[in-house]
Amino acid sequence: MKELNKINFNFEIARPWFALSFFWFIIIIFLGIVMRFSFAFNVVLPTPIEFTRHAHSHTAFWGWAGPGFFGFILAILIDETKRSRVYENILFWGIQLVSFCALLSFILSGYSKLSIVFSTLMVFFWLGFSFYLLKFGKKIKHSSSLLVYIVRLAVLMLVVSTFPTFFIPISVLTGFGGEVVKSIAIHFFLDSYSEGWLYVMSFVLLLFLKKEEPNLELTKFSKILLLLSFPILILVSLRSSVFLFPKSISVLIFTASLLWGILQIIVVSRLIHKELNYTFLFVSILILFKAILDIIVGLPFFTLFVQSKMFVLLYLHVKLLGIMSVSILIFVVNAYFSNDNRILYSKRIFLSGVAITLMAMLVIAMASILPSFVGSSLGLELSWLWQSGQILAFCAALPVIISVLILFVFLIPQIREF
Ligand code: HEM
Numbered sequence: 001m002k003e004l005n006k007i008n009f010n011f012e013i014a015r016p017w018f019a020l021s022f023f024w025f026i027i028i029i030f031l032g033i034v035m036r037f038s039f040a041f042n043v044v045l046p047t048p049i050e051f052t053r054h055a056h057s058h059t060a061f062w063g064w065a066g067p068g069f070f071g072f073i074l075a076i077l078i079d080e081t082k083r084s085r086v087y088e089n090i091l092f093w094g095i096q097l098v099s100f101c102a103l104l105s106f107i108l109s110g111y112s113k114l115s116i117v118f119s120t121l122m123v124f125f126w127l128g129f130s131f132y133l134l135k136f137g138k139k140i141k142h143s144s145s146l147l148v149y150i151v152r153l154a155v156l157m158l159v160v161s162t163f164p165t166f167f168i169p170i171s172v173l174t175g176f177g178g179e180v181v182k183s184i185a186i187h188f189f190l191d192s193y194s195e196g197w198l199y200v201m202s203f204v205l206l207l208f209l210k211k212e213e214p215n216l217e218l219t220k221f222s223k224i225l226l227l228l229s230f231p232i233l234i235l236v237s238l239r240s241s242v243f244l245f246p247k248s249i250s251v252l253i254f255t256a257s258l259l260w261g262i263l264q265i266i267v268v269s270r271l272i273h274k275e276l277n278y279t280f281l282f283v284s285i286l287i288l289f290k291a292i293l294d295i296i297v298g299l300p301f302f303t304l305f306v307q308s309k310m311f312v313l314l315y316l317h318v319k320l321l322g323i324m325s326v327s328i329l330i331f332v333v334n335a336y337f338s339n340d341n342r343i344l345y346s347k348r349i350f351l352s353g354v355a356i357t358l359m360a361m362l363v364i365a366m367a368s369i370l371p372s373f374v375g376s377s378l379g380l381e382l383s384w385l386w387q388s389g390q391i392l393a394f395c396a397a398l399p400v401i402i403s404v405l406i407l408f409v410f411l412i413p414q415i416r417e418f
């Protein structure tokens with residue numbers, strides 16, 4: 001996929017961003033495996049498991065996915081003639097340094113004042129990135145491209161997601177606003193960031209994975225869908241704290257979630273009808289699965305699923321590992337590597353590992369809620385299902401990290417060139 005058709009993809013700009021994102025991806029999978037090992041074999045870790053969980057999820061956001069997308073956006077939208085290398089270097093190294101400090105502080109002290117300081121610093125870099133894009137981005141050239149409009153929606157959601165983050169440290173340090181408002185702020189940040197920014201950006205990569213013309217024209221229909229997406233995404237970002245709102249707003253949030261699910265199905269079904277490759281099919285199936293979960297989230301019968309921690313974790317990994325990480329990784333591999341057999345096998349091992357990891361998480365999620373359906377007497381018998389799911393999830397994560405390590409070794413010559 002060296003030729004990216006009409007969109008002029010600047011490989012040089014994106015390379016360092018992708019290379020270091022890969023490095024962070026290895027770290028987060030490693031942390032995920034450490035947690036899986038601890039759950040599967042009941043091993044107590046040297047620091048509390050929540051510390052590792054926070055380090056894992058925040059590094060996934062700060063170091064892996066965010067900067068990966070920054071590299072991608074700079075590569076298609078920055079005007080080479082206006083580019084400021086100094087500004088880009090400050091953004092790049094600043095993000096890497098803060099990711100490193102945040103990782104250490106989360107592992108050693110969990111959600112502490114120190115980790116909150118680093119997280120807040122990171123927010124300034126995101127705003128700095130958005131400002132850079134606004135000032136130096138190509139404005140007219142791609143204005144009719146669907147792809148550029150999706151990027152704009154995602155960056156807008158990135159900016160919106162930063163608003164509550166200024167409130168969170170003030171609230172944590174001074175107690176201002178009380179627990180309810182703090183909880184809404186934290187959930188709004190996490191959901192608008194992961195759904196509005198990261199997940200929406202995955203759709204841009206999906207256009208490339210289709211191996212067709214990614215520079216699709218913006219039709220009237222897609223413009224309406226995009227305009228609708230913004231308010232819907234704002235409401236969907238309030239979904240995790242829905243129980244804290246009055247009933248009328250809850251109904252609005254659930255309706256937005258339903259519409260969001262339908263929108264995703266429309267987009268995928270419009271993309272899916274032509275030539276397909278297995279990665280595209282893999283990601284599309286997961287998007288459909290996620291969209292169905294978005295639709296049923298508000299139905300009373302399914303409240304049990306939504307309130308189950310294991311289902312929430314399954315949902316998060318379908319979105320962030322199965323859809324988003326697969327899209328970035330396969331995009332980078334297709335763009336930078338020749339399609340020889342070693343690369344092909346590594347990609348297949350990676351996808352199989354991700355698929356089995358998600359299936360194991362489904363088993364764990366089912367084992368966690370089935371007793372509520374069939375009575376607690378069966379709950380004890382289901383503990384073997386729970387434990388088998390944990391062991392399967394641990395084993396499935398091993399091929400994921402091995403294949404990513406192999407790909408990383410192939411990437412090293414690319415890093416040297418930088
Ligand atoms: C094979 C790769 C991965 C493995 C083995 C893994 C494993 C885990 C485990 C064991 C947990 C904690 C579960 C619990 O507490 O019961 C977790 C949580 C989480 N993971 Fe992953 N994970 C992987 C990839 C990813 C990726 C790629 C992302 C995002 C880009 C991600 C984002 C998250 C998030 C957001 C949480 C929830 C954290 C929280 O509730 O505080 N994971 N993961």
